[in-house]
Amino acid sequence: MRYADAPEQQAWRQEVRRFVRRHVTPALRAELRAHGNEGEGPLARAFHRQIFDKGWWGIAWPTEFGGLGKSAVDQYIFVEEMEAAGAPAMRLSITSVAPTIRRVGTEAQKERWLRPILHGEVDFAIGYSEPDAGTDLAALKTRAVLDGDEWVVNGQKIWNTGAHTATHDWLAVRTEPDVPKHKGISLLIVPMDRPGITVQGLETWSGIRTNAVFFEDVRVPRDYLIGERGNGFYYVMMALDFERITLGSTGLLRRLLEDLKAFVRGTVRDGRPLGAVPWVRRAIADLEMRVEVGRQLGLLNAWLVDQGVVPTKEGSMAKVYVTELNARLASVGMEILGLAGQLAPDDPAAPLHGRLQWLYTTAPLQRFGGGTNEIQRCIIAQRGLGLPRK
Ligand SMILES: Cc1cc2nc3c(=O)[nH]c(=O)nc-3n(C[C@H](O)[C@H](O)[C@H](O)COP(=O)(O)OP(=O)(O)OC[C@H]3O[C@@H](n4cnc5c(N)ncnc54)[C@H](O)[C@@H]3O)c2cc1C
Structure with a gap:
């Protein structure tokens, strides 16, 4: 079909x-x-x-x-x-935060947050990772302690992308220090304009900025804790499932592949149409096939959501497949473009505006973001196929 x-x-x-x-x-x-x-x-x-x-x-x-x-x-x-x-x-506010609030927030929280997100009045950065808690997120140490009607937050997040422009942070914090570590986490919304927050920029290879964010006695209203106290780890997993569905979209790849095909059709190299070179033809045909497979995976996820399912195995499959395809398309595409393919987007001589070079430098980040691809393969094996943990 x-x-x-x-x-x-x-x-x-x-x-x-x-x-x-x-x-x-x-x-x-x-x-x-x-x-x-x-x-x-x-x-x-x-x-x-x-x-x-x-x-x-x-x-x-x-x-x-x-x-x-x-x-x-x-x-x-x-x-x-x-x-x-x-x-x-x-934005992740739309694709990850809002669907999670819709599923686990109280009626008052839905009323308070969903419309402002939809109208762009509120925009979230995602604050899960810490220097010693990435894949093993349950090890996170940032604490939130209740003091009267307010939470007091202390700790540090890293890779808190967008924290320098977001209005709020969607923060995973430890609220219950004395229970098994993944049961002691809650999700807290922290307005970025509160006193006690310091944002430090971190520059990545691709030029995309991310941040280290420090919280020192940051006070947040009690009802900014989303859903049930201590359930935050599960909410983060749910929000990540939603995030991965979007990471698995192939629209960008389709566009870049169209550009690459146009380049191949319009280029003569060493007196021969580039499209007549056997390895180029094979590479383009291979990419065409893979982009179509990625698209079908994306559509499968969307269809599952329409059936009321939060896709776990399928979300991870699409995330792994498409983010690894990003790297492949960038790498193969740059080879087809020739040496000039390595020029960056700001170089006027860069073919295809340097988009493939840009993809090449951002692709590693996509394999990390939303949980690394190694972990996605663990999710597919354990949660999807029921295989035992090693
Ligand atoms: C540019 C950038 C932007 C980011 N943006 C955000 C953000 O906005 N918000 C946020 O919260 N986080 C963000 N992250 C963090 C990202 O999600 C983490 O980097 C990722 O979850 C991995 O954590 P880690 O870096 O601590 O690596 P580690 O957890 O130390 O992992 C290192 C390597 O070991 C592998 N590994 C670890 N444990 C296992 C295991 N059990 N089985 C198999 N392999 C394993 C990993 O796959 C990885 O390859 C960002 C990261 C980067 C680099």
Whole structure:
């Protein structure tokens, strides 16, 4: 069976396509390239505002929370078209934090947080990792202690990407020091403008900024603790499941592959069309096949969400497959482009605006982000296939 859009999905895809064609301008794309694709510049913010105004960040949200009530497959189509057009990515507030609050938050918390997220008034950085707690997240030490009606937070997070621009941190903290370590964690929303927070920038190879964040006697209202106290570890796992579904989208790869195919069709090297070179033809055919497989995995995830399932095994499968495909496409693509393929996006001579070189430097981060691919393979083996822990 081959998946094809139903007529109403086709109409939705065309609507999104028309919108991005008009609003993803060359100037916006250039700004994104200059900011390492992070969407932090003024044009990207203006673009995000238009999406907020249309209510399109809440495509698959229930209408009672201000969403459009469409399906997860419709959301997949939206993300695919946005990525394919080179638009700024969907924020983790929308794809990971909000669905978790919707599932585990109290009614008051849903009321308090969901609409502001949907309207872009609140934007989260994700604060799980610590210097001694990455994969083994349950080892985290940042403490939150109740003092009257407020939590008092002390500790340090690392790789807290976006903490320098976010309004709030979605923070995993230890609230119960005397129980088994994964049962003592809670999820706390921390406004970034509270006294006692220090944000230190960390520059990565790709130019993307992340942060170390220090909390010293930071006070947060008691009801900013999401869901049940001590259940935070499970909520983090749920939020990561949601995060991985989006990490597994192939819209960007499809666009880069289209650009690469156009380059191959239009290039003559050593007097011979590049597309006639056997290893180039094989490499392009191989990438075509893999991008299509990644797309089918993404659609499978979206369909599962529509069936009311939080995809665990399938979310990890898509995350591993697509993030490893990023590296493969970047590496093979740069080889096809030749030596100039190694030029960075800011070099005017870089073919395809240096997008493959950019992908090459960001691909390792994607294999780490949302839980490393080694761990995703453990999740597939244990939670998906029921194999015993080693
Ligand atoms: C640029 C960047 C941005 C990030 N952004 C965020 C963010 O916004 N928020 C956030 O909370 N975190 C973020 N992270 C953290 C990221 O999720 C962690 O780096 C990741 O979870 C791994 O943790 P670690 O770095 O401590 O490595 P470790 O846990 O020390 O792992 C090191 C290596 O050992 C492997 N390994 C560890 N344990 C096992 C095991 N049991 N079985 C098999 N292999 C294992 C890992 O797969 C990895 O290859 C970011 C990281 C980077 C580099």
